[in-house]
Amino acid sequence: MKIKFLGTSAGWPLPRLGCQDKICSSTDPKDTRTRSQAIVNDKLLLDIGPDTYQHLKTPGLDPTKTKYAAISHEHPDHTFGLWDLGHIYNSEKIKVILNEETYRKIKKLFFYKEYEILILKDGQKIIVDGLELSLLRVNHTTSSFGVSIKEKTKRLFWAPDFKALPSATQEELSGADLIAMDGSELNIKSRNHQTIKEGISLGKTLKAKKIYFTHIGHRTLPHRELEGYVQREGANFQVAYDGQEIEI
Numbered sequence: 001m002k003i004k005f006l007g008t009s010a011g012w013p014l015p016r017l018g019c020q021d022k023i024c025s026s027t028d029p030k031d032t033r034t035r036s037q038a039i040v041n042d043k044l045l046l047d048i049g050p051d052t053y054q055h056l057k058t059p060g061l062d063p064t065k066t067k068y069a070a071i072s073h074e075h076p077d078h079t080f081g082l083w084d085l086g087h088i089y090n091s092e093k094i095k096v097i098l099n100e101e102t103y104r105k106i107k108k109l110f111f112y113k114e115y116e117i118l119i120l121k122d123g124q125k126i127i128v129d130g131l132e133l134s135l136l137r138v139n140h141t142t143s144s145f146g147v148s149i150k151e152k153t154k155r156l157f158w159a160p161d162f163k164a165l166p167s168a169t170q171e172e173l174s175g176a177d178l179i180a181m182d183g184s185e186l187n188i189k190s191r192n193h194q195t196i197k198e199g200i201s202l203g204k205t206l207k208a209k210k211i212y213f214t215h216i217g218h219r220t221l222p223h224r225e226l227e228g229y230v231q232r233e234g235a236n237f238q239v240a241y242d243g244q245e246i247e248i
């Protein structure tokens with residue numbers, strides 16, 4: 001399975017407008033981050049944030065190959081690209097996969113019925129193009145999910161926003177090959193997001209083979225320092241950056 005991180009920021013991109021702090025004045029290209037989004041095997045988008053248009057223009061990516069898009073939850077940084085996604089020339093109608101509660105909240109964003117909508121119940125599995133997909137609950141808003149994607153024996157879990165994972169989700173994920181998880185905060189507690197520190201202990205509990213932090217927030221560290229911080233806990237902990245491609 002091929003995963004490309006198209007964007008890796010929290011709700012607002014980095015650098016933040018008008019800010020001169022260490023992250024925002026960094027000259028390392030890895031400190032420029034756009035809204036969290038990834039694409040699997042060049043055809044399944046994970047989340048549809050406001051940077052979708054720019055992401056689909058990434059060299060080497062053919063936007064007409066995008067066939068599916070799964071949405072984790074209703075927040076604007078994960079859904080406001082729907083407008084652009086519905087207007088790709090020479091493509092089939094994109095199938096948007098989401099939970100029914102999420103759909104109810106963002107129905108109005110589906111302008112002009114340019115999409116085919118696939119509603120999934122909690123934990124329900126569907127197979128698209130050889131990938132088995134399901135939405136597993138995470139604690140963030142009352143209707144937030146992580147996207148589980150299995151290809152043969154490999155499993156990826158996409159969960160850019162969560163405070164904690166319910167035990168049913170944890171059981172299901174044990175031993176996952178790659179979890180892309182919430183990196184909004186380093187160690188400052190916030191109401192709806194875990195800290196990277198908590199993510200490291202969660203990763204150890206889940207015995208995940210690889211953890212990539214994404215949805216990187218403003219109160220963390222410049223990429224290089226953040227990478228050093230997580231890697232002290234083991235080589236399986238990584239910080240994703242925009243444009244990074246990995247194979248599991």
Ligand SMILES: [Zn+2]
Pocket residue numbers: 010011075077078160161215
């Ligand atoms: Zn978010």
Ligand SMILES: [Zn+2]
Pocket residue numbers: 073075140161
């Ligand atoms: Zn959110």
